[in-house]
Amino acid sequence: xxxxxxxxxxxxxxxxxxxxxxxxxxxxxxxxxxxxxxxxxxxxxxxxxxxxxxxxxxxxxxxxxxxxxxxxxxxxxxxxxxxxxxxxxxx
Numbered sequence: 001x002x003x004x005x006x007x008x009x010x011x012x013x014x015x016x017x018x019x020x021x022x023x024x025x026x027x028x029x030x031x032x033x034x035x036x037x038x039x040x041x042x043x044x045x046x047x048x049x050x051x052x053x054x055x056x057x058x059x060x061x062x063x064x065x066x067x068x069x070x071x072x073x074x075x076x077x078x079x080x081x082x083x084x085x086x087x088x089x090x091x
Contacts, residue, residue, distance in 0.1 A: 043051045043062075050065045063069045 038054045038056070040052050040054045043053055045051070051062060052064070053060055053062050055061070056071070059071050059073055061069065061071045
């Protein structure tokens with residue numbers, strides 16, 4: 001009976017762990033399409049990381065090939081509103 005209980009608990013733990021990792025199915029397959037209403041500007045490259053900028057609802061959004069994204073409120077204070085790092089994203 002102890003063996004059956006241990007096996008059941010092990011199966012529950014394995015099911016719980018495997019449910020934390022969703023399959024890597026892309027949302028869309030095929031060539032990427034660019035939204036023509038957004039103009040993306042290449043700014044510079046530093047240590048092999050390229051930095052780009054576009055404007056979204058009046059806010060400047062900066063992103064890099066490293067995966068960092070920063071949105072800055074477009075006003076005189078240049079208040080930083082959102083910062084994401086590639087490692088912090090939820091999958």
